[in-house]
Amino acid sequence: MRVDPERPLRHPRKALGSLGVRPEVGNTGFVSETIGVEGVQRPPLARPTEGRVLAGVCAGVSRHLGIPLTSLRLITAASLVFLFGVPVYVFLWLTMPQSDGPALVKPFDRRVGVPAKYSGERSGGETSGGDQGSGVSRGRLYLIGVPVLVVGGLAASGAIRSVAHLSLTLPLLVIGVGLVLVWSRLGSAERRQWLSAGDRRETRIRTAIGVLMALMGLILLLSQGGGVGRLRDVTVGVLVVLLGAGILGAPFIARFLETLRKEQTERIRATEKADIAAHLHDSVLQTLALIQRRSDDPKAVQLLARAQERELRSWLYAEQAATGRTLATAVTEAAGEIETLHGIPIDLVVTGDRPLGDGEETLLRALREALANAVRHGAPPVSVYLEVGPTSAEAFVRDHGPGFDPATVCEDRLGVRESIIGRMTRHGGEAQVRRLQDGTEVRLRMSLDAPTAGADSDGSDGNDSDDREQR
Amino acid sequence: MTARVVLVDDHRMFRSGVKAELDDSVLIVGEAPDVDAAIVVIREQRPDVVLLDVHLPGGNGNGGADVVTGCAGVQTENDAPVRFLALSVSDAADDVISVIRAGARGYVTKTISPTDLVSAIHRVKDGDAVFSPRLAGFVLDAFGATAGEIAEVDEELDRLSAREREVMRLIARGYQYKEVAKELFISVRTVETHVSSVLRKLQLSSRHELTSWAMQRRLL
Numbered sequence: 001m002r003v004d005p006e007r008p009l010r011h012p013r014k015a016l017g018s019l020g021v022r023p024e025v026g027n028t029g030f031v032s033e034t035i036g037v038e039g040v041q042r043p044p045l046a047r048p049t050e051g052r053v054l055a056g057v058c059a060g061v062s063r064h065l066g067i068p069l070t071s072l073r074l075i076t077a078a079s080l081v082f083l084f085g086v087p088v089y090v091f092l093w094l095t096m097p098q099s100d101g102p103a104l105v106k107p108f109d110r111r112v113g114v115p116a117k118y119s120g121e122r123s124g125g126e127t128s129g130g131d132q133g134s135g136v137s138r139g140r141l142y143l144i145g146v147p148v149l150v151v152g153g154l155a156a157s158g159a160i161r162s163v164a165h166l167s168l169t170l171p172l173l174v175i176g177v178g179l180v181l182v183w184s185r186l187g188s189a190e191r192r193q194w195l196s197a198g199d200r201r202e203t204r205i206r207t208a209i210g211v212l213m214a215l216m217g218l219i220l221l222l223s224q225g226g227g228v229g230r231l232r233d234v235t236v237g238v239l240v241v242l243l244g245a246g247i248l249g250a251p252f253i254a255r256f257l258e259t260l261r262k263e264q265t266e267r268i269r270a271t272e273k274a275d276i277a278a279h280l281h282d283s284v285l286q287t288l289a290l291i292q293r294r295s296d297d298p299k300a301v302q303l304l305a306r307a308q309e310r311e312l313r314s315w316l317y318a319e320q321a322a323t324g325r326t327l328a329t330a331v332t333e334a335a336g337e338i339e340t341l342h343g344i345p346i347d348l349v350v351t352g353d354r355p356l357g358d359g360e361e362t363l364l365r366a367l368r369e370a371l372a373n374a375v376r377h378g379a380p381p382v383s384v385y386l387e388v389g390p391t392s393a394e395a396f397v398r399d400h401g402p403g404f405d406p407a408t409v410c411e412d413r414l415g416v417r418e419s420i421i422g423r424m425t426r427h428g429g430e431a432q433v434r435r436l437q438d439g440t441e442v443r444l445r446m447s448l449d450a451p452t453a454g455a456d457s458d459g460s461d462g463n464d465s466d467d468r469e470q471r
Numbered sequence: 472m473t474a475r476v477v478l479v480d481d482h483r484m485f486r487s488g489v490k491a492e493l494d495d496s497v498l499i500v501g502e503a504p505d506v507d508a509a510i511v512v513i514r515e516q517r518p519d520v521v522l523l524d525v526h527l528p529g530g531n532g533n534g535g536a537d538v539v540t541g542c543a544g545v546q547t548e549n550d551a552p553v554r555f556l557a558l559s560v561s562d563a564a565d566d567v568i569s570v571i572r573a574g575a576r577g578y579v580t581k582t583i584s585p586t587d588l589v590s591a592i593h594r595v596k597d598g599d600a601v602f603s604p605r606l607a608g609f610v611l612d613a614f615g616a617t618a619g620e621i622a623e624v625d626e627e628l629d630r631l632s633a634r635e636r637e638v639m640r641l642i643a644r645g646y647q648y649k650e651v652a653k654e655l656f657i658s659v660r661t662v663e664t665h666v667s668s669v670l671r672k673l674q675l676s677s678r679h680e681l682t683s684w685a686m687q688r689r690l691l
Contacts, residue, residue, distance in 0.1 A: 345582075349608035349643045352617040381584075383604060383645030389617055396644045438650070 047096045055093045067141055075145040084152040209247050283311055303343040310336050327360045327393065328353040331386050334368045342375040344382060352388030354448070360393065362427040363446040367395045369419045370442040374399035378440060392447045400439035420444070474596045475547075477501040477516055479509040479538060480524040480558075485581070489522065489558075492585035497592055506530030510541040517547050519596045523575065525559035525566045534566075535559075536573035543574065556595045558583075567609060572674050577601025599663045600670040607642035610669060614676075628676045631669060638665045 045064040047056035058076050062069040079085025287308040294300045314332075328350045335348045354360065367384070374382045378399025385396045420442065424431035429446035474497050480486050481504045490499055501516045503509035506529035513521055521542070523535045530537030535557055545553045555575040559566065560582075567578050576595045579588065580603055591601045602610070611617050614629070616636045631639065634655075641651040648666075652659045 347604060347645060349604045351608045351612040351643070381645065385604065385608065385640070385644040387611070387617055387640070387643075398645045436650070437653075441644070 045096055057089055057092045057096060060096050071141050075149060078149050079152055279315060284308060299343055306345055307340050325356045326353045327356055327388055330356055330364050331367060334364060335371060335384060338371050338375060344375040344380050347381060347383040350386045354388050359427060359446050359448045362423060363393055363395060363429065363444060366420045366423050366431060366444050370397040377401060392445060395444040397442040398439060473498045474520055474592050475500045475518040476592060477513055477518040477521045479503045479521060481505060481527055494589055497589055506537045509538045513542045513553060514545055517545060518553060519547055520592050521553060521555045522558050523555050525557055525570055533569060536569040539570065539573035539575055554595045556591060556601060567606060578606045579603045580605060600666045602642050602666055604643050604645050607639045610673060611639050611643060628672050635665050635669050638662055639669060
């Protein structure tokens with residue numbers, strides 16, 4: 001009765017023993033396990049699908065901790081008979097994942113059968129003699145198991161006798177649950193990391209606090225007298241125990257959250273990948289097919305390639321959904337349209353940006369017109385530079401054609417001058433056509449200080465197709 | 472004088488395309504498809520210029536910037552440093568900035584014409600900087616020159632001087648160096664000096680917008 005925590009603490013204590021309590025600190029019984037963690041990779045704590053009697057719990061535990069299987073089964077069977085083993089068994093059954101691989105269970109009953117590799121790695125005189133094969137020898141298992149059985153049996157009968165003792169069993173169960181969870185969920189690498197030299201101090205402190213808390217809780221629980229303060233004692237005891245278990249279980253919680261996050265990221269990534277695949281199929285592959293079919297027409301091929309490039313680029317480097325149309329996006333769009341229409345590549349550079357207003361709209365129209373002219377009458381490369389400052393916007397359209405002198409009035413160019421220079425000046429901007437040594441450059445400038453008065457209601461308003469008709 | 476060039480790009484098709492385009496004044500002495508191979512080839516060949524793709528597998532995962540870092544201090548037979556010219560389809564500002572800040576002497580897009588590429592290679596070989604219109608636009612934006620921020624002193628690292636701004640604007644408008652020189656009534660040599668000093672500022676400036684801007688905006 002006094003010692004009945006023994007059974008639930010069995011796993012925890014083992015965990016602690018192998019987790020960090022150094023050989024000189026810990027019980028000698030656990031020395032070999034400490035080495036086990038650092039030396040040999042422990043098989044995961046999982047229920048094998050073959051070689052099981054009931055649910056494979058014993059087989060799994062035996063495999064994981066290196067405990068002789070038959071002896072463990074005997075002890076477990078006995079504990080089941082005494083009933084107190086039932087919750088432990090059921091709990092392990094529920095929490096231990098089923099191993100999907102083939103049965104790798106190596107019965108640890110026979111030390112003879114253990115590969116020499118294991119015994120070789122187990123070097124040094126720290127291990128007690130004869131225990132070189134697996135984690136715990138049969139003799140020691142019985143040494144621990146039989147008292148546990150006795151005490152557990154007593155405890156179980158005691159617990160059954162008075163339901164009130166639920167307050168006693170429950171916290172103990174909680175500790176057990178927490179610790180087994182911690183142990184079983186940590187991968188071997190994490191276990192090592194947990195014990196690693198880097199944060200060994202932290203680990204030690206955490207373990208010490210956890211153990212201390214658990215012990216304090218137990219003391220409180222066990223020393224409860226049944227007086228007036230009993231309820232309070234129990235409450236405090238339970239709280240302390242829970243706190244202790246929580247501290248011990250913190251890595252598990254962290255790991256759980258981490259896994260959750262990782263899974264989420266992976267899912268998002270998978271969705272993104274599917275999106276990309278779908279997009280590439282719809283756009284790039286289709287265009288490539290088209291290009292192959294029209295490979296005899298270089299102009300068409302170039303057009304297709306440019307359009308596809310633009311589309312892919314905007315998709316890849318798309319800025320986060322802008323609030324409404326801006327001057328930069330509108331100009332980019334216009335340049336793209338003209339490029340598609342005429343099949344001449346346009347190099348566009350934009351710096352700065354601002355929302356689209358009346359003044360910007362005018363600039364955009366004039367720029368569009370200038371661009372259309374450049375690709376129609378000039379020669380590539382055609383480049384556009386749009387600079388949006390705080391008080392004004394400037395745009396330059398340059399081509400490398402033969403150029404023309406704006407002074408020599410040509411019938412054909414009149415409409416151009418009207419829809420570019422005229423439009424800009426009407427709205428408070430300015431436009432210049434410069435003839436360079438190599439090509440022509442149209443410079444458009446619009447002050448955007450004050451909002452432009454009046455809507456674009458004059459003749460040149462409306463659709464640009466009208467302008468083109470007039471020419 | 473021929474320029475010895477190592478071509479680093481993970482697309483074999485692109486490498487052969489570039490090789491076919493270049494004329495006799497450029498000699499391809501080596502090729503590499505990833506960061507690690509590139510570093511080996513460059514250290515062995517010690518070329519005048521490395522044509523470097525921004526996105527490369529291997530290394531520390533920083534692509535072209537890793538190659539530049541990994542080859543720091545490698546010199547050609549004439550004791551000139553090996554120079555890097557970034558050549559990429561990417562217009563993402565963070566790609567551009569990482570390679571330039573790692574030490575590349577210029578950045579041009581893969582759509583550049585063969586003659587322009589050859590002249591860019593020679594320019595980089597001579598220690599000058601090569602700015603594409605896009606890179607110039609990026610510089611103007613990143614240094615706040617568009618918003619009218621102008622350095623009082625030329626040496627100021629975080630802003631462009633008035634002259635540098637003019638040069639950058641003309642380059643952004645698609646002007647060649649000699650056209651810029653003509654436009655501003657200065658010599659081509661002076662234009663090159665201005666461009667080099669902008670490159671220096673781009674590499675050394677701690678202007679925080681440079682990074683934050685690159686983070687949130689893509690260069691196009």
